[in-house]
Amino acid sequence: MAEDNSYESMLCVKPEVHVYKIPPRASNRGYRAADWKLDEPAWSGRMKITAKGKMAYIKLEDKNTGELFAQAPVEQYPGCVVESVTDSSRYFVIRIEDGNGRHAFIGLGFADRGDSFDFNVALQDHFKWVKQEGEIAKQEASDIVAPKLDLSFKEGQTIKISIGNIKKKEAGGAKPRGSGGLLPPPPGVKAGGVIPPPVGQPLVSAVQTNTASLLDFGSPGPASPPSADVWGDFTSAGSNSSKDGVKAGGWVQFS
Numbered sequence: 001m002a003e004d005n006s007y008e009s010m011l012c013v014k015p016e017v018h019v020y021k022i023p024p025r026a027s028n029r030g031y032r033a034a035d036w037k038l039d040e041p042a043w044s045g046r047m048k049i050t051a052k053g054k055m056a057y058i059k060l061e062d063k064n065t066g067e068l069f070a071q072a073p074v075e076q077y078p079g080c081v082v083e084s085v086t087d088s089s090r091y092f093v094i095r096i097e098d099g100n101g102r103h104a105f106i107g108l109g110f111a112d113r114g115d116s117f118d119f120n121v122a123l124q125d126h127f128k129w130v131k132q133e134g135e136i137a138k139q140e141a142s143d144i145v146a147p148k149l150d151l152s153f154k155e156g157q158t159i160k161i162s163i164g165n166i167k168k169k170e171a172g173g174a175k176p177r178g179s180g181g182l183l184p185p186p187p188g189v190k191a192g193g194v195i196p197p198p199v200g201q202p203l204v205s206a207v208q209t210n211t212a213s214l215l216d217f218g219s220p221g222p223a224s225p226p227s228a229d230v231w232g233d234f235t236s237a238g239s240n241s242s243k244d245g246v247k248a249g250g251w252v253q254f255s
Contacts, residue, residue, distance in 0.1 A: 011056065012049040012122035014115045015063060019043040019070075020107030022093060031083065033091035036107050045069060047108075049122050054130045056123060058082070058094060070096040070106070077123040090116045 018041035025031060046063040049056060058072040058081075072094045074081045083093045091109045110116040153159075 006053045008050050008052040010048065011051050011126055012047075012118055014047045014110065014119065016044065016111060017047040017060070017115075018109045018111070019045075019060065020091075020109060022105060022107045030086040031093050031107075033085045033088045033107070033109070036091075038109070041109070042106075043069060047119075049119070049126075051126050054133075056126050060096075071099075072096045074123065077127045082123065089113060092116075092119075 020036045020038070021042050022031065022036055026035075043060070046061050048059045048061065050059065051057075054075075056074040056077070058074060060069040060071070061067060062069065072081055081095045085091045085093065090111075090113055091107060093105055094108050095103050095105055097103045110119065
């Protein structure tokens with residue numbers, strides 16, 4: 001009942017097709033279109049393929065009035081309702097029904113190969129969709145019956161992740177940032193020269209010693225201590241220079 005009330009959709013429309021009376025099947029090899037009177041079709045008109053639920057319907061109608069000439073319900077494709085001939089891709093044998101349980105086989109032909117291709121593809125796509133819907137319904141039914149697998153963490157449960165490539169990358173990819181941490185000497189200072197005293201250390205003793213030796217002319221009496229004003233310019237220059245810094249800026253016959 002659900003399928004009878006479902007919406008009928010249009011799958012394919014071809015404005016001109018031909019219907020032929022076909023002789024009985026001569027052998028199990030199949031039908032041959034060359035055995036038909038192809039230049040004398042029994043009927044010509046319009047063909048429609050519609051779908052209603054899982055069923056497809058091949059309808060042959062008058063192209064002017066739309067009156068139904070014959071109809072072929074299709075439950076599956078490929079199947080016994082639609083059969084290709086062995087000698088052409090533009091002709092088919094279809095099984096039509098009159099609605100009273102009687103059926104007959106007729107020949108169906110298309111003037112263009114593109115039309116026959118569209119006829120074939122429309123039926124294939126519909127029943128492919130039917131198959132996919134059936135598989136989805138089965139999957140949903142099995143999901144309801146089978147219990148769902150619980151993959152959540154339980155209380156107090158932990159996991160351990162081991163990543164083994166991190167140490168190798170660190171060992172092989174590390175680059176030295178400096179050359180021992182030593183800065184080059186300032187220009188003008190020779191290797192092995194005198195190391196200046198730390199910043200803020202008084203220079204009074206050295207100044208006094210040098211001053212005494214320079215000013216000693218051999219006088220008999222003890223030399224008086226020199227005035228701090230004599231070397232004041234040198235000491236002030238040394239203390240100021242030490243404070244400077246560097247700033248850095250990252251898809252018909254019925255029987």
